[in-house]
Amino acid sequence: VNMGIRSPELQGMTLIDRFAEADEILNSPDFAPVMHMTVGAPELFYNTVLSLHGERHFERRRLEAPLFRRALLEHAERQLFEPLLESRLQILRSEANVSGDSNVDLLSALGGSLIAVTGVIVGLDDLTSTDNANRLRNWAIAFGKGASKDWSEDPTKLLAAAVEARDEFVRELLLPSWRRRMGLVKQYRESGLDRTELPFDLVTLLLLHDWPFDEIAREATLFVHASVNTNTNASCLTIVELMSWLALHPDDWSRVGEPSFMQSVANETLRLHPLVPGLLRRATTSGRLRSSQRRYRVDEKFYIELEKVNRDPEVFGPDASSFSLGDKASKSSRPFGMTFGSGPHMCIGRPLALRPSTGSTSGEDSQAIGLVARAVITIVKFGVTIDVSNPPRRVTTSMQSSFDEFRVQMGH
Amino acid sequence: VRVDRARCQETGFCTQIAPNVFKLTGQGAEVSEHGLASVAIETIEEAEDACPTMAISVERTP
Numbered sequence: 001v002n003m004g005i006r007s008p009e010l011q012g013m014t015l016i017d018r019f020a021e022a023d024e025i026l027n028s029p030d031f032a033p034v035m036h037m038t039v040g041a042p043e044l045f046y047n048t049v050l051s052l053h054g055e056r057h058f059e060r061r062r063l064e065a066p067l068f069r070r071a072l073l074e075h076a077e078r079q080l081f082e083p084l085l086e087s088r089l090q091i092l093r094s095e096a097n098v099s100g101d102s103n104v105d106l107l108s109a110l111g112g113s114l115i116a117v118t119g120v121i122v123g124l125d126d127l128t129s130t131d132n133a134n135r136l137r138n139w140a141i142a143f144g145k146g147a148s149k150d151w152s153e154d155p156t157k158l159l160a161a162a163v164e165a166r167d168e169f170v171r172e173l174l175l176p177s178w179r180r181r182m183g184l185v186k187q188y189r190e191s192g193l194d195r196t197e198l199p200f201d202l203v204t205l206l207l208l209h210d211w212p213f214d215e216i217a218r219e220a221t222l223f224v225h226a227s228v229n230t231n232t233n234a235s236c237l238t239i240v241e242l243m244s245w246l247a248l249h250p251d252d253w254s255r256v257g258e259p260s261f262m263q264s265v266a267n268e269t270l271r272l273h274p275l276v277p278g279l280l281r282r283a284t285t286s287g288r289l290r291s292s293q294r295r296y297r298v299d300e301k302f303y304i305e306l307e308k309v310n311r312d313p314e315v316f317g318p319d320a321s322s323f324s325l326g327d328k329a330s331k332s333s334r335p336f337g338m339t340f341g342s343g344p345h346m347c348i349g350r351p352l353a354l355r356p357s358t359g360s361t362s363g364e365d366s367q368a369i370g371l372v373a374r375a376v377i378t379i380v381k382f383g384v385t386i387d388v389s390n391p392p393r394r395v396t397t398s399m400q401s402s403f404d405e406f407r408v409q410m411g412h
Numbered sequence: 413v414r415v416d417r418a419r420c421q422e423t424g425f426c427t428q429i430a431p432n433v434f435k436l437t438g439q440g441a442e443v444s445e446h447g448l449a450s451v452a453i454e455t456i457e458e459a460e461d462a463c464p465t466m467a468i469s470v471e472r473t474p
């Protein structure tokens with residue numbers, strides 16, 4: 001991976017590589033998000049929950065938070081995602097048995113299963129057809145490349161492709177889903193349809209608050225991008241780290257079905273491999289950071305380098321750069337470092353991706369543990385191992401963590 | 413209603429939603445038992461849902 005790719009907009013920013021400074025900036029009301037406001041992809045994500053600041057951000061989070069309620073996430077993870085992933089893995093295994101080649105690409109099975117959850121949360125119909133699911137996955141990949149264009153080669157081309165994908169997504173999938181929900185909301189308001197008969201999803205929620213279509217489309221595009229790309233990449237990275245760990249600690253094979261063990265593996269993976277290279281902030285006033293006495297001026301822009309912040313030895317010890325399931329991660333209240341952000345902007349989708357561990361060691365635990373940990377537990381049950389002669393292929397034209405191809409050996 | 417002090421970063425979301433129940437102390441939010449009696453359970457649940465750091469947990473008894 002070319003770790004030096006940085007757009008001209010990012011090159012002028014003040015770099016932050018210490019955990020304490022990053023934490024102070026992200027928790028202070030005096031620093032506003034920059035991503036998708038002036039850099040990134042404002043064309044796609046301007047004024048979304050990711051890019052708002054202050055009171056407007058609080059109101060948006062408050063509005064959307066019920067979508068991530070525990071009972072809903074438990075249903076999405078255990079009743080929808082897990083069986084769907086199992087059935088797709090079963091198909092992959094059958095195909096491997098027929099062809100005699102057990103080397104398979106996991107990306108479509110994983111991404112396709114995550115798409116179903118995205119559909120339920122966002123409010124997108126007709127995702128049961130493989131064709132629609134594949135199209136949404138491809139659109140999501142394009143959104144992701146556009147969102148991270150400032151860390152990628154050929155940013156203009158990536159952004160243009162993302163905008164084109166957004167237009168197709170809105171026209172072909174979102175609009176029909178929006179129309180159906182618009183009709184239901186009208187019935188609810190005019191014909192006495194009970195509230196419980198309305199879908200509980202982002203589009204319906206925003207319609208109930210009289211949002212115009214173009215603003216619903218922008219928020220829905222963000223949710224699709226965030227829920228598909230980040231969870232796919234996080235699951236793949238966790239499999240890689242898990243397999244490396246198990247090669248050195250074979251006794252831990254007995255723990256791979258334990259939710260708390262897999263949550264620890266996922267946390268440590270995400271600490272070492274943040275899903276975005278950096279978080280960007282702009283000072284709304286002049287002042288001085290308490291944690292370092294660093295002075296800053298109004299409108300100064302900061303680039304929080306997540307990989308460095310997450311490997312700060314002051315917080316994670318002298319071996320902060322190595323993968324370990326020992327004390328350094330488990331004792332921290334944020335074992336994933338700042339991969340999900342910090343403070344008021346901590347990722348709204350975090351409970352969907354990875355819930356805090358309850359310490360459960362039961363593989364049959366009915367509670368949600370997060371799609372990432374659940375995905376890896378499910379995949380490992382199928383005897384998946386990494387073929388060192390044909391390892392997963394990372395995207396090399398971007399600093400963003402993602403895979404072109406994730407080929408594994410499927411067990412029998 | 414419990415607040416995990418280790419996770420709480422005092423974003424103030426809970427105090428904006430339920431000011432009678434949650435107070436910021438500088439070392440994590442605190443729950444006022446007296447305030448709890450004066451608000452609807454839905455308001456407490458909204459604070460639980462909205463907490464960005466997932467520091468609030470509400471145990472429901474039948």
